[in-house]
Amino acid sequence: MNYIIAGLGNPGEEYINSRHNVGRMFVEDFARAKNFSAWKENGKARALSAEGKIWKEKTLLLLPEGFMNNSGKSIAPFVKSKKAAERLVVIYDDLDLPLGTLKISFNRGSGGHRGLDSIIKALKTREFTRIRIGTSSATPSGKIKKPIGEKAVISFILGKFKPKETETLKKSFKKALEAVEIIVSEKSPQLGREKAMGEVN
Numbered sequence: 001m002n003y004i005i006a007g008l009g010n011p012g013e014e015y016i017n018s019r020h021n022v023g024r025m026f027v028e029d030f031a032r033a034k035n036f037s038a039w040k041e042n043g044k045a046r047a048l049s050a051e052g053k054i055w056k057e058k059t060l061l062l063l064p065e066g067f068m069n070n071s072g073k074s075i076a077p078f079v080k081s082k083k084a085a086e087r088l089v090v091i092y093d094d095l096d097l098p099l100g101t102l103k104i105s106f107n108r109g110s111g112g113h114r115g116l117d118s119i120i121k122a123l124k125t126r127e128f129t130r131i132r133i134g135t136s137s138a139t140p141s142g143k144i145k146k147p148i149g150e151k152a153v154i155s156f157i158l159g160k161f162k163p164k165e166t167e168t169l170k171k172s173f174k175k176a177l178e179a180v181e182i183i184v185s186e187k188s189p190q191l192g193r194e195k196a197m198g199e200v201n
Contacts, residue, residue, distance in 0.1 A: 002057045002058050002059065002087060002184075003054070003057055003058075003059045003060070003087045003088075003089065003183075003184050004059070004060045004061075004062060004075075004078055004079065004084075004087060004088045004089070005027060005030065005059060005060070005061050005062070005089045005091070005180060006023075006027070006061075006062040006063075006064070006071075006075050006088065006089070006090050006091070006119075007023035007024040007025070007026055007027025007028070007030075007061070007062070007063055007091045007092075008023035008024060008064065008068060008071050008090065008091065008092040008093075008115040008116075009021035009022070009023055009024025009025065009063070009064075009068065010024075010067050010068050011063075011064075011065045011066075011067075015158070017160045017161055017166070018157070018158050018159060018160055018161075019093055019135040019156065019157045019158070019159060019160075019161065020068065020093055020135075020157040020158055021093070022091075022092070022093045022133045022135060022169065022172075023090070023091040023092040023093060023115075023133065024063055025169075025173075026091050026133065026173050026176055026177075027061050027062075027063060027091060028063070029173055029177075030061065030177060030180070031050050031052070031061050033177065034052055034054065035052065036050040036051060036052035036059075036061055037050050037051045037052060038050065039063070041065075042077075044077065045073075045074050045075075045076075045077040045078065046064065046065045046066045046070075046073065046074050047062050047063060047064050047065055047074040047075070047077075047078075048062070048063040048065060049061065049062055049063075049078075054180065054181060054184040054185075055181070055184060055185050057184045057185075059184065060078065062074070062075060062078060064115075068114055068115040068118075069114040069115065069117075069118055070118055071115040071116075071118045071119055072118035072119040072120070072121055072122025072123065073118070073122055075088070075090075075119055075122065075123070076119075076122040076123055079123055079128075082125050082127065085123050085125050085127055085128045086127055086128065086129075086189045086190075087189050088123075088128040088129065089128070089129045089130075089131060089180060089183060090116065090119060090128060090129070090130050090131070091130075091131045091133065091176060092113060092115055092116060092130070092131075092132060092133070093113075093132075093133055093135045093157065094111070094113070094132035094133060094134055094135065095135060095136050095146055095147075095153070095156075095157065096111070096134075096136070096144065096146070097132060097133070097134025097135070097136065097144075098134045098136050098137070098138035098142065098144055099134050099135055099136060099137065099138070099165055099168050099169065099172070100134065100168040100169075100171055100172055101134040101172065102131055102132060102133045102134060102172050102175055102176055102179070102200065103131075103132045103134075103200075103201055104129065104130070104131050104132075104179055104183075104193065104196050104197045104200055104201055105129075105130050105132065105197075106127070106128070106129050106130070106193050107126050107127045107128075108126060108130065109126065116130065129183060129189070129193050131176050131179055131180070133169075133172050133173075133176060134172065135157070175200060178199075178200070179196045179199075179200045182195050182196040182199060182200075183195075183196045
């Protein structure tokens, strides 16, 4: 496979439509929109995978089936080298961005996100693309209203989106879909991500 698109989240019905699961939700939506194959279980890697094409590029979608802080163990079996990691795109939630926004980055730290931290450790590299989808509330002026304290943060990220928030999230998903298409459409991963950053960030 030329590209791997991984959506982070927790498996299980209790986490469906929760803020911490936006990466997983996006990849599930992407698979439907782009007519990817049915999800296939990979027991060894503890992941679900689906195959398809974006433009003419063979692409693998991944949903880790372990919990968020073990995401790396599910992704590492599919990413065999540092060069392969450059064609990995990881999509996940970000408390530091307001709902309705997203940011693309490359070769950065985890920012305290345990799922991303797990991937960096498992792959032994930070050189892969991330699409961070905002989940925080914001004031009309755009100032983020983040929960304060560990208990409040956990309660917030595991909380469900309200119907109005889901509508805003759909707009983020549309932008993220366009970003993934741009990344994959260029001749090299570097050109793709730089073009996507220029258009989305």
